[in-house]
Amino acid sequence: MSAQLLTITDRGLFCEQGGFYIDPWLPVDRALITHAHGDHARWGSRLYACSNECERVLRTRIGADQNITPYGWGDGPTIEGVRVSFHPAGHILGSAQIRVEHQGETWVISGDYKTEPDPTCTAFEPIRCHTFVTESTFGLPIYRWTPQSETFADMAAWWGRNREAGKASIVFAYSLGKAQRVLAGLQDLAQGDFYTHGAVERLNGDYRDEGIRLPPTTYASSVSRTHDWTGALIVAPPSAAGSTWLRRFGPASTAFASGWMRVRGARRRRSVDRGFVLSDHVDWPSLMDAIDATGAHRVLVTHGYRDPVVRALRERGLEADSIASRWEGETEEDVVPAGEAIAE
C-alpha cells in the first residue's frame, strides 16, 4: 500500500484524500465526530459531521451554534471520492463507528464502543473492513464484565440497604452516558426517588428529547436545603466526590460506577463505599470478538492498553500496530469538560 488512507498527525487522525479529520484534538477545517465525549469532540473546528442521534448532545457539549451536519445510520457524506458513513458503536447516545472507503479500501474507526446492549443508545454493529482502528481502554484479560443485570441488582440492593440505614445513596458516574445508563438500568428497580447533579440533569434532557426512556429525575440543587434525603439516589459526576456540594445530602453512602472498579486497588483508591463494575467500553473477550467480527486483516490500536492488545492480535496472526492519540477513553480520573463546573 503506497499511501495510508488515514494517518495520525499532530491534530488527529487525518484522511488526506478527503481532507477531513476524525475526532481531532485541535481545531481543523472538517471534523467527523464519533461521539460527544470531551476527548473526542473538541470545540473550534469549522465543519462537523456526526450521527443524527449524536447531534443534540454534541451541540450541548461544543455549542448550539456550531456548524454540524448529522447523518442517519449507514449514511454519510462522500468527500473527494472518499465515502464516509456512520454506524452505531453502542458506547453512549449517538456514538458512531466511522466507515471510510476509497477505491475499494475500507477502514472503520471505532471511536469508543461496547457490544453489550444498552437501552440508552443504538446497539453496536460489526462492520466489515480491511483496517479496523480500535480503542483498548480495557485491553487486558483481567477486564471481564459481569452481566449488567447483576450489577444493577447489586446497586439496587445497596440502595435499599442505605435507605433502611437512613442514608442517601450517591452514585458517581460520568455525566454523559454512564449517568443515563445507571438511571435507565435502575428505573425498574427503584428504591426511592432519583436526583441529579446539574451536569447530569442537562444531559438527561437531551436523552429524553432523543426518545430515551429515563426515570423522572430532579435537579438536586433545586430542592430545599431542609429536604430529607433518606432513600434518595443521587447521580453526580466523579469530580463531585469530596466536594462541599455533597454535604447537603447528610448521611450518605457513595459508589462509583466504572469498569476500573473491577480491580480492588482502583476501588480502594477511590475512597467510595462501593465500586460497581459498569463500563461503556468493551471488555477483553468482547474486544477480541469485535475485532474478529470486522474481518479486518489489519488492526490499529489506540488509547488504552495498546501494547498488550497489539501483541495479542499479532499472536492471532493479524497485522497490528499501535497508534498514539490524545483520546483517553474512560480514564480513572474525571473527564468533565471545562464549563461543566462542579461548584454549583
Next chain:
Amino acid sequence: MRNFARLFGEIDATTRTNEKVDAMARYFASAEPADAAWAVYFLSGGRPKRLVPVRRLAAWAMEESLIADWLFEESYDAVGDLAETIALLLPESLESSDLPLHAWVEQRLLPIGTASEENQREIVLDAWRSLSGNERFVWNKLITGSFRVGVSQSLLIRALSQVSGIAQGVISHRFAGDWRPSADAYLRLVAEGSESPEASTPYPFYLAYSLETPLDQLGPVTDWQIEWKWDGIRAQLIRRGGATYIWSRGDELITDRFPELVAASEWLPDGTVIDGEILPWGEGRPLPFAQLQRRIGRRNLTAKIRSEVPVVILAYDLLEIDGLDFREQPQSSRRVRLVELVGEANAESRILVSPVVNADTWNDVVGARNEARGLGSEGLMLKRGDAVYGTGRRKGGWWKWKLDPYSVDAVMVYAQSGHGRRALLHTDYTFAVRDGEALIPFAKAYSGLTDAEIRELDAWIRRNTTEKFGPVRSVKPEQVFELGFEGIQASPRHKSGIAVRFPRILRWRKDKPATEADTIETLRSLLASTL
C-alpha cells in the same frame, strides 16, 4: 468459605469502623465455632506461611485461563497483586462449594504446604474450579500467605464482645498471647464468666497516642509521671508458676531469645508481670537499635553475640503482683510497687526500672526532651498519675511525645509503582543527596504524600522518565522532598555509607531546585552528632 469471603468483601468495601464491626458481628452470630475460630485467626492477622511457591501458582493460573506468560505479566503489572490477578484471570467457575471454612483450611490449606507438587496442583485447581469471585481471591491470599484485612484487633474484639456479651477486656486478655484456632479455643474466647487464661498469657499492651494537647492544657506537671521513651522491643515479662514468658508487643513469644532475662527473672516473686522495653545495653546506656536487630537476626544465639550485644529490660510498669491483676491501680501506685519489687529482686542488673524525669515545670519537660537524643532515647512518655493500665490504644492516660525526626532535603531519582491500593501509580521513591555533581541514593520512602500529590507526582514521573528497568523508572533529578527519619547509622552495605531508619516524606519542596538539596556532608554530620 462463602460466608467468610462475603465477610471479607464487606470489610474491604467500607472504610467505616462501625460497618466493619457490624459485618464481623453478623458473621460470628451465625458461624459454627470451628469456622469462627479460623475467622478470628485470619482477621487478627494470623497467616500461614506461604504454602505454595508463587511461580507455581502463576503457571497453573496461566494454563487454566489459557493466557500467555507475557500477558499474565502485563495483567499483574496493572493489578499489582498476584492473588487478585489470578482471581481476575481465571475463567468463571460453574460450581460453588459449600465446604465450610474450617474444612477448607484444615483439609486443604494447611496440608498443601507439604504435599507433592502434583497434589498441590490438584488441590489448587480444584479450589479454583469450585470457588467463585471473591472466594477465589481470599483463597489465593491464604495460600500465598498474604491475606490481610483492614480491621484492627480491637475492632475484632469489639465484634466478638457485641456477639457474646462478654466484656472486651476479658476477651482481649483471653486472646492475648499465642492463641491457636480451634472450636474449643473460640468457645473459650466468648464463654460466660471471666476465668483467667493460662499461665503464659500476657495482658493486652496499653499503647499511647502521640501528644496532641498543648502542654499547658495538661494541668499541673505534678499530675504527670514523665519517662523516657526507649526504642527497643516493647515486651511483657511474665513470671508465673515457676516459669518465665517474654512476649513482644506483636504477641510473639520471644522467651528463648533472651536467656539472660529469663535467668534474671527468677529473682522475681511468682505471679509478677512487668511491662518494659528490651534494649541492647552497654556502659549504662542503650546501644544502637541495629545491634539488637543483629542479635535477633541470628538463628543461633551464640555466647559471642550475647557478649557483644548484652540486653536489659527497662521496666515501665507493673501489671500483676502476687498473681493479682494490678492494672486498675493508679499509675503512681503501680510505679511505687514496681520500684520496690525490682529493687528487692536485685536481678543482676538485667531488670532495671526505667527512670522518671524530674520536672517541676513544663519547661523542665521541654528541656528534658531536648536532651533525649543524647541519652539514646527517642523522646518522652507522659503518663497521668491516676491513669489505669488500659487496653490497646487509648487516649488520655498516656501520651508519647517523640523527638522531631531528623530531616534533610533530598532529590527523587527513581520511582516505582506501588502495590494493592496504589498499583497503578508510582508511589515508591528513591531519594538521593548531592555529592559534588553526583547524586548518591540513600533512602527509599513510600509514604507521606496526599493522594492528590501522588497523582500529580505520578503524572510528572511519566513525563520525565529517562530510563525504565522493569517496574523502576529513573526520572530527571529535579523534584526535591523534605525527608524525615527516626535514626541514622553508618552502613557499609549502602552506597552512601549511611542507613536511615523509617524514612518518610514530610513535604514536597516545590520551592527548591535540586541544586539546593542537602549534601552527603549533611548526612555525615547528622551521623556524627549521634555518636
